Amino acid sequence: MTAFPVPTMPAPPVGVVGLGQLGGSLAAALLAAGRPVAGWDVDPAARDAATARGVQITTELSGIVVLAVPLPAMATALDELTVDPAATVTDLGSVKRPVLHALGDALGGRFVGGHPMCGTERSGHDAVDPGLFSGARWALCLEPDTELPRWLRVAEVALDVGAEVVPVTAAEHDDAVAAISHVPHLLAAALAATAGQAGPLALALSAGSFRDGTRVIRSDPAFVTAMVEGNAGATAGALARVQEQLARPWPDLVADGHAVVTRQEGRRTVRVPLDRAALLALGRAGGAVTRRLAAFVEGWVPAQS
The missing domain is CATH 1.10.3660.10 (6-phosphogluconate dehydrogenase C-terminal like domain)
Structure with missing residues (x-):
C-alpha cells in the first residue's frame, strides 16, 4: 500500500516584540531555520541590528506574536502596535502567573504563555545568539482555556529553533x-x-x-x-x-546534593496524543516534546517513568 503524506497547513508568520538577547536570538534562529520574521523594538539600535540580520521591522504583526520584553512591560507591549485580531500571542517571560493575569483576560485562549530555559548574564541586542535555544527546555503553558491548535503552533516555533517543549500550567x-x-x-x-x-x-x-x-x-x-x-x-x-x-548535618547534605546532580538518567521515547491531559502528564513526568506529527507528538520521558 502506498503511503501518502498528511497535508499540513503553512506555518504562520512570526512577529517578535523586543529584539534584545532573547527576542533577537529567537528572530535570528527562526531566520536560520528558513522562517520569515517580522519584529519591533522601541530601541532604534536594536531595530537596526535586527534589520541587518534580515528581520522585517514593522508595527503590524500577525500569525504568532512573541513578547520578548521585560516582565513589567508585558501588559503594555502591544499598545502601540497593530496586531491581527486572529493572531496567537505568546511570551518569553521568566514568570508565568503574573503574565497570564495581565494578558489572559484580554486574549483568552489566544494567549499561550512560554518560557525558554536559556539565556546568559548578558543582555541587549549585542548578546544575540541564534544558537541560544538549541537543546534548551521551553516551558509552554496549557491552561484550561488554551486553544490546543494555537499551543501546537507555538510549540512548532520552539521546535524549529532546536528547543524541547515542556507542557506545563502557569502555576506548575x-x-x-x-x-x-x-x-x-x-x-x-x-x-x-x-x-x-x-x-x-x-x-x-x-x-x-x-x-x-x-x-x-x-x-x-x-x-x-x-x-x-x-x-x-x-x-x-x-x-x-x-x-x-x-x-542538616553537612555530610548528609553534601552526599544528597551530590547524588542529585550526578545521577545517570536515560530517556524513553514516547508518543503522546494531542490532548491537554496527556501533554501535561508528559511534562509532569519530567519529559519533553521533540517533534510534532500529524495526530500526536513525539517526545521522551526519563527512563524510570
Whole structure:
C-alpha cells in the first residue's frame, strides 16, 4: 500500500516584540531555520541590528506574536502596535502567573504563555545568539482555556529553533522555576555579598567555585528583581526549603546534593496524543516534546517513568 503524506497547513508568520538577547536570538534562529520574521523594538539600535540580520521591522504583526520584553512591560507591549485580531500571542517571560493575569483576560485562549530555559548574564541586542535555544527546555503553558491548535503552533516555533517543549500550567511552571532558577539568583547574590564582606583577600583568592556560584548575579539587577518579586510566594517557599537543607548535618547534605546532580538518567521515547491531559502528564513526568506529527507528538520521558 502506498503511503501518502498528511497535508499540513503553512506555518504562520512570526512577529517578535523586543529584539534584545532573547527576542533577537529567537528572530535570528527562526531566520536560520528558513522562517520569515517580522519584529519591533522601541530601541532604534536594536531595530537596526535586527534589520541587518534580515528581520522585517514593522508595527503590524500577525500569525504568532512573541513578547520578548521585560516582565513589567508585558501588559503594555502591544499598545502601540497593530496586531491581527486572529493572531496567537505568546511570551518569553521568566514568570508565568503574573503574565497570564495581565494578558489572559484580554486574549483568552489566544494567549499561550512560554518560557525558554536559556539565556546568559548578558543582555541587549549585542548578546544575540541564534544558537541560544538549541537543546534548551521551553516551558509552554496549557491552561484550561488554551486553544490546543494555537499551543501546537507555538510549540512548532520552539521546535524549529532546536528547543524541547515542556507542557506545563502557569502555576506548575512558577513553582518549579522558583527552585531551579529564582532561588539560585538569590543564593548567587548572597554568596557574592558575603565574599565582599570577607574583604579583598577573599575576593583575590576566588576561583572556579566562586565564579560558577555567582555567574547569574552578573545579570541586570532590575531583571533579577522583577523576576524574583514577580514570583515572590513560590520563591520564598523554595528559599525556606533551602534553609532547611542548610540546617542538616553537612555530610548528609553534601552526599544528597551530590547524588542529585550526578545521577545517570536515560530517556524513553514516547508518543503522546494531542490532548491537554496527556501533554501535561508528559511534562509532569519530567519529559519533553521533540517533534510534532500529524495526530500526536513525539517526545521522551526519563527512563524510570
